Amino acid sequence: MSVVSLQEDISVAYLGPAGSYTHEAAQERFVGNNFAYKPYASISDIFDAVESRRTTCGIVPFENSTFGSVVTTLDCFIGSKLRISAEAYLPVHHNLLSKSKLSELKKVYSHPQALGQCKKWLATHLPGVALVEVASTSYAAELAKEDPEAAAIASLMCAELYSLNVIERDIEDGKNNTTRFFILGGSTSTRTGDDKTYFLFTVDHRKPGALCDALKVFKDHEINLTKIDSRPSQQRPWHYAFFVEFQGHLEDENVQGALEKLKELCPNAKELGSYPNQRPKEDTY
Template sequence: MVHQQMASQEITVAYLGPAGSYTHQAALGKFGNSVTYHPQATIDDVFKFVEEKHTTYGVVPFENSTFGSVVTTLDRLVSSKTQIIGEAYLEVNHNLLAKSNIKSVKRIYSHPQAFGQCRKWINTHLKGAQCIDASSTSRAAELAASESASAAISSIVCAELYGLNVLEKDIQDLRGNKTRFFILGNSPSGSTGDDRTLLLFTVDHRKPGALCDCLKTFKDHNINLTKIDSRPSLQRQWNYVFFVEFEGHKDDSNVRMSLNDIGEYCLGLTVLGSYSNKRTED
């Protein structure tokens, strides 16, 4: 486990806060209660805390099984100086929390991911309510606790922390709703024999088949891809960076050969990290 690497030192962990967020719960599940936690207001702040070595590790949300990738995390990975050294999964059950009753709710606070995961329920039961983005579900609970006629989509934990009533339970659109979180650090993790690696690259968009040529190198070396994403490069219009996750560790021989081959087709290539595979198939 990642925290065993720092057993002789005090371990500190930054996470997207405030207390009670799903990221906080994932961090607790990964590191337990014997480390020092530092809640951060934004995902960017979590990255900065690790990059500037204010904390040993950071925990950020990466993707949800219902609503897909957390684009804020993807965008921050483009400029990150950290390494992804681990992952964690958390089953996410959303609840409608408020100080009042459901009939008086005119505003709902939550993280954009939570709104996306509860879209059907909101459209059915609170279609006229104003949905307002918050930096996290726990921040949403804080806001709902300070205002009348406001509610939050958040966790049961936040109901207890912020003195809110649970108006409706389990309002997510799909059962088995899970979020994957990345553990950030400053030193790469070693191979476990069951790992995944996340790669970032861009290609010459003017060259036909450039992306196809890149992806074919994985097939040539018998490497299974598990996720592909893209985001604007912010370098020029209609230019994109690609995220590719695959089975294997960056130090595996077939992965090294694939990375050497893919370098011939890429304009830029960054290994964001290799980490032990924690996904369990339901």
């Protein structure tokens, strides 16, 4: 086996192009020479790559502390057999990057979430400048590299990768801006005693109180829900899939009891994985 193939033993799919916050989170999480980071154009492509074993594992954004859940990731779980093996948190600092000066800018490219997170700064320092939404912050940097009248809101890694100047650092309005990621595939996490589990179910919505009945199961088993989301079930209009995160591990007895009961109640129910709690201590109450 050559040195090159050794270095690429474990491949990690991330949302590209290079320099995205998902790329940064991947590099923080998977430290060492034996990881090959592979950029993919969309979150759905990452799910496909891991599911078809073209990569060992993948990393996808799950939620941002300011802007909430990444719905594309939730939607991908509905039709996937993948399990979450870990979570990761990345403080997100946005920067204004360009080939030009602030006074010469006519447009700013970025992902809609990043534009929203820098709304006040942009209104104060670049009033009237066109804000152009694109698919990722790193793609915005790619575009700004080719367009002397444009800037991108992106990571410092992008400044280096796309040879852009840092016009201004840390322009995000909320100073505790953090994005949370899931690692997909790889080995499942064993119980640590401080774990969380993510679970998906739909209820028979023709039955009054069905959602309440399902949620009551958690209470009856003394399980603390930490998050709940709903998305269209992709089966019929106005029919939802519910995503719940709770404290505990799939190996815990009360979790097993609750999920058994839920699977009786709910036509589609599946566990998406257990993983050690990685939330930074200062954010925990």
